[in-house]
Amino acid sequence: MAGRSSEIERKWQERWYETGVNESEPDSRPKFMIIFAYPGVTGYLHVGHMRGYTYVDAISRYMRMTGHNALFPVGTHATGNGAISLANRIRSRDNATIEYMLANGCTEEQLENLGDPQRVVHFFNDVYVNQYWKRFGFLADWRRFTCTIYPDYQKFIQWQFRKLKDKGLLIQKPYFATACVECGPVAVDPSETDLQKGGRAETVEYTLLKFRCGDKFLIAATLRPETVYGQTNFWANPDVDYVEVRKDGETWVMSRPAFDKMRYQKDGLELIGVVRGRELIGRRCLAPVIHREVLVLPAMFCDPKVGTGLVTSVPSDAPDDWISLLELQRNEELMREYDLNPAEVRGIQPIAIIDTKGWGPLPAVEIIEKMGIVRSDDPRLEDAKKVVYREGFHTGRMNQACGEYAGMPVERAKDLMREMMISRGEAELFYDLSDEVVCRCGKPVVIKKVPDQWFIDYGNEWLTEDSKRQAGTMHILPPEYYANIPGVLDWFRERACVRQGNWLGTRFPFDDKWIIEAISDSTLYPIYYLVSKYFNEGSLRLDQLTEEFFDFAFLGKGDAESVSESTGIDLELVRRIRADVEYWYPLDINLGGKEHMTVHFPAFLMNHVGVLEEKYWPRGIFVNWYIIGKLGKISKSKGGAEPIPGAAEHFGVDPLRLYYVHIASPFADVEWDEEAIENYRSRMERISKTAEELKGLDGKGEMDSIDCWLLSRLNTRAARVRNGMKEYDLRGMANEVYFEMMNDIRWYVRRGGSSESIASRVLDAWTRLMAPITPHAAEEIWEGLRKECFVSLSNFPSVILDEIRLDIEQAEEFLKEAMADANEILKVTGISPRRVTFYTSPEWKRRIHAKGIEMARAKELNVPSLTKAVMADPELKSKGKEAADFSRKTAETLIKCSSEEIDRLGVVFDEFAYLIGAAAFVAQELGCEVAIFSADDPNAPDPQRKARAAQPRRPAIFIE
RNA sequence: GCAGGGGUAGCCAAGCCUGGUCAACGGCGCAAGGCUUAGGACCUUGUCCCGAAGGGGUCCGUGCGUUCAAAUCGCACCCCCUGCACCA
Numbered sequence A: 001m002a003g004r005s006s007e008i009e010r011k012w013q014e015r016w017y018e019t020g021v022n023e024s025e026p027d028s029r030p031k032f033m034i035i036f037a038y039p040g041v042t043g044y045l046h047v048g049h050m051r052g053y054t055y056v057d058a059i060s061r062y063m064r065m066t067g068h069n070a071l072f073p074v075g076t077h078a079t080g081n082g083a084i085s086l087a088n089r090i091r092s093r094d095n096a097t098i099e100y101m102l103a104n105g106c107t108e109e110q111l112e113n114l115g116d117p118q119r120v121v122h123f124f125n126d127v128y129v130n131q132y133w134k135r136f137g138f139l140a141d142w143r144r145f146t147c148t149i150y151p152d153y154q155k156f157i158q159w160q161f162r163k164l165k166d167k168g169l170l171i172q173k174p175y176f177a178t179a180c181v182e183c184g185p186v187a188v189d190p191s192e193t194d195l196q197k198g199g200r201a202e203t204v205e206y207t208l209l210k211f212r213c214g215d216k217f218l219i220a221a222t223l224r225p226e227t228v229y230g231q232t233n234f235w236a237n238p239d240v241d242y243v244e245v246r247k248d249g250e251t252w253v254m255s256r257p258a259f260d261k262m263r264y265q266k267d268g269l270e271l272i273g274v275v276r277g278r279e280l281i282g283r284r285c286l287a288p289v290i291h292r293e294v295l296v297l298p299a300m301f302c303d304p305k306v307g308t309g310l311v312t313s314v315p316s317d318a319p320d321d322w323i324s325l326l327e328l329q330r331n332e333e334l335m336r337e338y339d340l341n342p343a344e345v346r347g348i349q350p351i352a353i354i355d356t357k358g359w360g361p362l363p364a365v366e367i368i369e370k371m372g373i374v375r376s377d378d379p380r381l382e383d384a385k386k387v388v389y390r391e392g393f394h395t396g397r398m399n400q401a402c403g404e405y406a407g408m409p410v411e412r413a414k415d416l417m418r419e420m421m422i423s424r425g426e427a428e429l430f431y432d433l434s435d436e437v438v439c440r441c442g443k444p445v446v447i448k449k450v451p452d453q454w455f456i457d458y459g460n461e462w463l464t465e466d467s468k469r470q471a472g473t474m475h476i477l478p479p480e481y482y483a484n485i486p487g488v489l490d491w492f493r494e495r496a497c498v499r500q501g502n503w504l505g506t507r508f509p510f511d512d513k514w515i516i517e518a519i520s521d522s523t524l525y526p527i528y529y530l531v532s533k534y535f536n537e538g539s540l541r542l543d544q545l546t547e548e549f550f551d552f553a554f555l556g557k558g559d560a561e562s563v564s565e566s567t568g569i570d571l572e573l574v575r576r577i578r579a580d581v582e583y584w585y586p587l588d589i590n591l592g593g594k595e596h597m598t599v600h601f602p603a604f605l606m607n608h609v610g611v612l613e614e615k616y617w618p619r620g621i622f623v624n625w626y627i628i629g630k631l632g633k634i635s636k637s638k639g640g641a642e643p644i645p646g647a648a649e650h651f652g653v654d655p656l657r658l659y660y661v662h663i664a665s666p667f668a669d670v671e672w673d674e675e676a677i678e679n680y681r682s683r684m685e686r687i688s689k690t691a692e693e694l695k696g697l698d699g700k701g702e703m704d705s706i707d708c709w710l711l712s713r714l715n716t717r718a719a720r721v722r723n724g725m726k727e728y729d730l731r732g733m734a735n736e737v738y739f740e741m742m743n744d745i746r747w748y749v750r751r752g753g754s755s756e757s758i759a760s761r762v763l764d765a766w767t768r769l770m771a772p773i774t775p776h777a778a779e780e781i782w783e784g785l786r787k788e789c790f791v792s793l794s795n796f797p798s799v800i801l802d803e804i805r806l807d808i809e810q811a812e813e814f815l816k817e818a819m820a821d822a823n824e825i826l827k828v829t830g831i832s833p834r835r836v837t838f839y840t841s842p843e844w845k846r847r848i849h850a851k852g853i854e855m856a857r858a859k860e861l862n863v864p865s866l867t868k869a870v871m872a873d874p875e876l877k878s879k880g881k882e883a884a885d886f887s888r889k890t891a892e893t894l895i896k897c898s899s900e901e902i903d904r905l906g907v908v909f910d911e912f913a914y915l916i917g918a919a920a921f922v923a924q925e926l927g928c929e930v931a932i933f934s935a936d937d938p939n940a941p942d943p944q945r946k947a948r949a950a951q952p953r954r955p956a957i958f959i960e
Numbered sequence B: 001g002c003a004g005g006g007g008u009a010g011c012c013a014a015g016c017c018u019g020g021u022c023a024a025c026g027g028c029g030c031a032a033g034g035c036u037u038a039g040g041a042c043c044u045u046g047u048c049c050c051g052a053a054g055g056g057g058u059c060c061g062u063g064c065g066u067u068c069a070a071a072u073c074g075c076a077c078c079c080c081c082u083g084c085a086c087c088a
Helices: A002-019 A047-065 A082-091 A095-103 A108-112 A117-133 A151-166 A225-230 A256-262 A319-330 A332-337 A342-346 A363-371 A381-395 A400-405 A410-423 A461-473 A479-491 A525-536 A547-555 A560-567 A571-584 A600-611 A644-651 A653-662 A674-696 A705-725 A730-750 A756-770 A775-784 A806-829 A843-857 A863-871 A881-895 A899-906 A911-926
Strands: A031-036 A069-071 A170-180 A195-197 A203-213 A216-222 A233-236 A241-247 A250-255 A270-276 A284-286 A293-298 A311-313 A427-433 A445-456 A475-477 A589-593 A620-624 A627-629 A835-840 A929-934 A956-959
Touching (some): A002 A644, A002 A653, A031 A047, A031 A571, A047 A589, A047 A620, A047 A627, A047 A644, A047 A653, A151 A170, A216 A311, A241 A256, A311 A319, A332 A342, A381 A410, A475 A479, A525 A547, A644 A674, A653 A674, A653 A730, A705 A730, A705 A806, A756 A775, A806 A956, A911 A929
Parallel strands (some): A031 A069, A835 A929
Antiparallel strands (some): A203 A216, A203 A284, A241 A270
């Protein structure tokens, strides 16, 4: 079975690609350009990735079938060190890597060649295009394929950066980046692509406080510069050897590890001596800002690896400081050992500086008591610290002790006070990592100053404002993201855009020691697909991709003649490329996974806004969520899911495509579940069978009501699909086409529908409805209908309003409900019926019902008003109490209905005639004799007087 | 910490923006019946509780509230998840 389905898939793919169905050129139709954010070349992709890609193909197929000229180009992103690191691992025959490559279908011979990063990229480009995207039948325009390490692409990127510079969006300033001391810049993130350990570490910003102590400065590192007003003493670890460092003519004292790290951040540091921690104890130093002399006291919690190994003491707000102070004050012996004056030490009291909501003036003292901590080595101090820091930072205000900062929220005071101290020369900044981080090469990773780093200035005001304005006009899904994106754009700051080191990518055009970083070279690229085709086919040479050429092609600057003259490109071609841009751009949809929400999508938008004319700014973003593994995210490197080609072979491409589209909303994560896919596969088989069944119908008679019903349903469903697809609701489309329509068709056949002409009409439309999601199956059925062209190129069924027959749909609904009622009675009573009699509503009740509907529509309905209207009708009045009762009941029911419900109930049809027409069917379904009467019929047999219960839409039922 | 998303019947999962058609789409699973030599294939019916006449009761994380009416709106609480910048 699988073998045969893959044959069918390949057959249609060959035919599409041979005919060039997937290739798009400008014409008179409206255009629709869509891409997915191209994947990074870091190894094999897994079945989860195909979810978003499938959405793009299905959407573009739908757009093509609804009168648009659809363009769907693809490419890959190879910038970075993914390919380099993979090539290295292959070259060194790393076991896990080799196994992973082989398991994904790479052969030993191919592996031979993959020790080189460039070849790794080319290898995977081929895998992505041929084993994934073509295998899934995507109608992508393969001629436009490009990759970020292709030389022509790089010309484009260099042009983009020149434009950014022209607009003043490139800035240069110092930057502190994570880097291996040996290999240069590395990414510190939990995926640990570049690392051996420490991926969870965060960059922390210390404020270095300078304490004058004789002719030297003791350097304390703090995370809470706002607490300087509460300083009472200074801490040093007596067992640690500190170093003396020459810094701008001053002598600084700090721990050895601090010096080692600081060298990467500050220029001209020089080691000039060593000082034992013990020697510092008992000395006095001058605290910054408050300019008070404080005593240096011993503390074991000072870790030379953290900060500078020296700490300023704020016992009011730092639990560590308070407990250490307490310990010392209680320890007579210790004070004697360090020759401290016990009275002076005991005299040190915390100074309240921050008012924290829900806390007293000394939160550190308070929490130590509350938690019952008595020793400075209690591990719970970590938690105590976190609680006090968090509460103080968010809810605290500086109090009267804090000079000009009194009354200010801590959040604000922190930045202001740090700035103040730095500007007065009493403090500096120092960056460190929260955990030890080790590079893949084994050397430590530190924070390193890059003095001349280039940034793209995403914080730029006009850029941010224009981007936000544009985002407001865009079609962004899901709606939550549309609502959030202005906030994201505001938050987006300047971003380092170049780096050095071992890295694939484009040389920075203004200084080629830099290579453009991975996110910055993948933002404006959709427009490059309009040129890549000409380069790929050989109509353009590399040296012709000049600034002038791109200026004209993408910005319309200059004129075709001079571009042609200066580059040697054929004049017609220059004009054609510009015309292509004018036709295809802007991009209608950029679709990508949720990981792109805070980085790629905003950068994508802002680069378009920054570089291009307003008319070429993007029009849409579609964010999709993931397919996850049972034990969490399916990971590229760790595997955990079947390789894509294997899944295609095993389940079939159409079932997989249907699975992706239908299993859940695109905006929710889904757990990969093979059983679910099996179900979609059998669903597809049932659909083929049902299609066959439809083909076999050969009734020749006149249009019957059930024929009208099926046609009406077809049109109703087509309308729903088209309406839903305005929001690219693929799941809704799948539900209507593969589930609801299937049920309609089954019901039609069950009801005795057999018209050959209706069946062929419906099958024709149904096949076209299937074409966007399951194109191979659709082509196969289409071919069986002896159609000439591809169903992929046919028109998506339109809605013929005249064929929508609400009365017949309602009548059929009425029939189903009547049968359901009868069945329920049978179930509850347990009777095996000999005969079932239905009595349809009497005329007078229909009149009351109609009056009720009329009044509900006019918003005039209530119990007295309807009763009054009924009593105004002499004929109804003659029914007396019966009429009044029914009128009250009707009003009570209708008043609860929504206006849609009222419309539905207002549809009029002949219930009696309809039941008569369906009597044979009902008899067959209920398995007994069926009789139908109107409650108005005086001769109707009614031994149990059931007919009285008959009402509109609700026939009375008598079972014997 | 900052920002965002979510909790729906045995399971997966729609609905929530724009309150009433919601006992709540659809699927899976389960049960009964049919078809069949047989079937994990297919078709029909059922699947919260009660009910020997089409009815009633309770329900959408928890608790309040708004409303004639709440899974849908508001407030508070509990619990899960995701992204956070040189990683694409």
